[in-house]
Amino acid sequence: MSNTMPDIANEPHTGPNSLLNWVGMSEIEMPIRILNGNGDNMQTVGRIQAYVNLIDPKSKGIHMSRLYLAVDQMMGNEVLNPKLLHKIVKQFVQTHDGISNNAYLECRFEYLERRKALVSDNTGWKGYKVRTICVYRDGEISTELSVEVPYSSTCPCSAALARDLIQQGFSKAFGTEGSVSLEDVHAWLGTKEGISATPHSQRSLAQVRVKLDESVDSLPISALIDRIEDALQTPVQAAVKREDEQEFARLNGQNLMFCEDAARRLHEALDTDSTLKDFWVRVNHLESLHPHDAVAIVVKGLEDGYRDDPREFPH
Numbered sequence: 001m002s003n004t005m006p007d008i009a010n011e012p013h014t015g016p017n018s019l020l021n022w023v024g025m026s027e028i029e030m031p032i033r034i035l036n037g038n039g040d041n042m043q044t045v046g047r048i049q050a051y052v053n054l055i056d057p058k059s060k061g062i063h064m065s066r067l068y069l070a071v072d073q074m075m076g077n078e079v080l081n082p083k084l085l086h087k088i089v090k091q092f093v094q095t096h097d098g099i100s101n102n103a104y105l106e107c108r109f110e111y112l113e114r115r116k117a118l119v120s121d122n123t124g125w126k127g128y129k130v131r132t133i134c135v136y137r138d139g140e141i142s143t144e145l146s147v148e149v150p151y152s153s154t155c156p157c158s159a160a161l162a163r164d165l166i167q168q169g170f171s172k173a174f175g176t177e178g179s180v181s182l183e184d185v186h187a188w189l190g191t192k193e194g195i196s197a198t199p200h201s202q203r204s205l206a207q208v209r210v211k212l213d214e215s216v217d218s219l220p221i222s223a224l225i226d227r228i229e230d231a232l233q234t235p236v237q238a239a240v241k242r243e244d245e246q247e248f249a250r251l252n253g254q255n256l257m258f259c260e261d262a263a264r265r266l267h268e269a270l271d272t273d274s275t276l277k278d279f280w281v282r283v284n285h286l287e288s289l290h291p292h293d294a295v296a297i298v299v300k301g302l303e304d305g306y307r308d309d310p311r312e313f314p315h
């Protein structure tokens with residue numbers, strides 16, 4: 001049947017005939033199978049971009065359906081991991097013999113994971129935005145994993161200013177000379193007048209891109225999230241009882257952070273992971289003091305590695 005149908009892709013191409021860097025499809029909707037941190041098989045909705053280059057000036061175009069079917073058949077049957085991504089980009093090129101020699105595959109999806117509460121025995125779901133990019137270029141494959149991790153940051157400057165006001169309040173309440181009763185001070189500290197000022201905190205977002213070493217055979221999504229959250233200490237919480245909220249307050253007080261501090265913490269934490277060939281970090285503090293955000297960007301610092309591009313990765 002299909003042999004009788006016209007196929008303009010096979011007709012000689014006339015008109016402007018430049019070579020093209022990437023041709024393909026974006027926003028392909030696809031179920032993705034993924035292993036969570038406990039090794040459980042989960043399914044999530046993926047958004048895919050699939051491209052090959054066009055290196056034959058006489059070719060009318062690429063074969064979109066071959067890219068689509070490769071993604072559907074392979075992702076439909078296997079858990080998403082670096083080997084699967086490699087297989088798919090290689091197939092993109094193999095099915096475009098003579099017209100393409102490079103391939104690009106991007107998958108964006110929500111990674112749902114149960115996370116323990118800080119103190120209580122509860123657990124709650126957190127969804128992290130994840131992206132993988134696998135590029136086959138000049139016969140070489142590179143795989144990138146990106147994740148967005150929300151956290152809380154309390155301003156160290158604001159904390160110092162609040163402490164100053166609390167000290168002023170103390171002087172006003174108890175004077176500056178003589179002795180005071182321990183009991184009175186203890187009671188005063190428990191009043192609104194005692195803690196008369198609070199530092200401002202903000203919902204913050206760490207955006208992290210890492211280049212995976214070729215030897216890595218599963219996507220280290222949970223491990224990367226853990227590393228980021230351990231470094232920052234103040235990830236946002238899903239299930240929260242009062243004891244969890246109090247621990248969160250303590251952690252915020254013990255981890256006062258400018259965006260510079262957060263970026264430096266992440267640089268140190270990622271730099272010690274040998275499975276990460278390279279990394280790029282952008283931290284965004286969605287200020288509650290300002291209508292704008294405080295942002296810091298840092299890369300591992302390899303000569304031929306990630307550049308200090310400040311652009312957020314798209315989601």
Ligand SMILES: Nc1nc2c(ncn2[C@@H]2O[C@H](COP(=O)(O)OP(=O)(O)OP(=O)(O)O)[C@@H](O)[C@H]2O)c(=O)[nH]1
Pocket residue numbers: 007009060061062063064065066
């Ligand atoms: N190349 C290309 N195809 C497009 C575009 N927009 C829609 N398509 C359609 O994608 C469909 C699939 O193209 P192919 O993969 O060549 O389909 P096919 O010829 O049936 O498949 P093969 O026999 O494997 O080549 C065609 O119907 C095209 O019209 C476009 O901008 N570029």
